[in-house]
Amino acid sequence: MLGEGILKGLTETARNFLGSYVNKDRLTTVQFPEERLPQIEATRDFPFLVYDGSDWQAGLRCVSCQICEKECPPKCIYIEKSKDKKPDVTGKLQFYPTTFDIDISVCMSCQICVEVCPFDAIKMNVEFEMSSEDRFGGLLLRKEQLAKSNEYYNKIHPTEAAAVDAALAEERAKVEAKARQAAEAKAATPAPVAAPVAGETK
Numbered sequence: 001m002l003g004e005g006i007l008k009g010l011t012e013t014a015r016n017f018l019g020s021y022v023n024k025d026r027l028t029t030v031q032f033p034e035e036r037l038p039q040i041e042a043t044r045d046f047p048f049l050v051y052d053g054s055d056w057q058a059g060l061r062c063v064s065c066q067i068c069e070k071e072c073p074p075k076c077i078y079i080e081k082s083k084d085k086k087p088d089v090t091g092k093l094q095f096y097p098t099t100f101d102i103d104i105s106v107c108m109s110c111q112i113c114v115e116v117c118p119f120d121a122i123k124m125n126v127e128f129e130m131s132s133e134d135r136f137g138g139l140l141l142r143k144e145q146l147a148k149s150n151e152y153y154n155k156i157h158p159t160e161a162a163a164v165d166a167a168l169a170e171e172r173a174k175v176e177a178k179a180r181q182a183a184e185a186k187a188a189t190p191a192p193v194a195a196p197v198a199g200e201t202k
Contacts, residue, residue, distance in 0.1 A: 040126075041156070041159060041160075043126045044109055044111055044124035044125075045125050045127060046102070046104045046107055046124070046130070047077075047102055047107070047113055047122050047123065047124055047125065047146070048122070048123060048124075048125045048147070048148045049062055049143065050120065050122070050150055051147050051148070051149060052150050056144070056147040058086075058088070059088070060096060060143075061088075061120060061121035062096065062100065062122070063094045063096065063119060064079055064080075064081040064082060064095045064096055064097040064100075065118070065119070066079050066081065067117065068112075068116060071112050071113065071116045073108070073110060073112065074107065074108055075106075076102055076104070076106035076107045077113060078100075078101040078102075078103075079097050079099065079101075080097065080099035080100075081095055081097065081098070082097065082098050090172060090175075097143060099143065100143040101143070102141045102146060103139060103140050103141075104130060104140075105136075105139040105140075109124070120164045120167075120168065123153055125148070126156045126157075150165070
């Protein structure tokens with residue numbers, strides 16, 4: 001029938017419009033900012049950097065591999081890699097970013113940086129009220145502004161963060177087990193017997 005699709009669409013619109021007066025679930029309009037809807041876990045706005053422990057500089061997961069910078073479509077990420085290495089929270093020597101900037105006036109929240117990061121160091125925030133009077137410097141987030149604790153990550157994305165923490169814990173356990181086995185093997189290896197020197201009497 002000609003126009004059947006249009007009639008179905010108008011019927012659905014009328015049903016939602018009239019239903020909004022009787023069904024509380026359809027009352028989606030809130031008086032923002034006085035009223036706020038609860039945050040949805042899958043929300044993604046702008047990236048942030050995750051760190052472990054209490055010291056954000058020592059616990060930053062980012063090792064400055066620069067994959068996110070290379071893969072970013074609008075090129076809004078700028079990283080400078082360190083010349084030296086410093087121990088991370090596990091004590092392993094790693095490179096670190098001396099500079100890590102994200103221009104959120106350019107960022108399109110595509111989440112590609114999150115998907116390509118092999119260290120689970122960069123994640124998407126749910127914060128969206130980031131307006132600034134300074135359209136240049138105010139929208140350029142530095143490393144110290146981007147750094148958020150793993151506890152914060154667990155708070156805003158609990159399901160995702162729990163899976164990441166479990167995977168990281170499993171990886172650390174494997175590394176520790178391998179190091180322990182190597183230490184045990186080294187301890188079990190007998191010390192080499194010194195060869196007798198020519199002319200030496202026992």
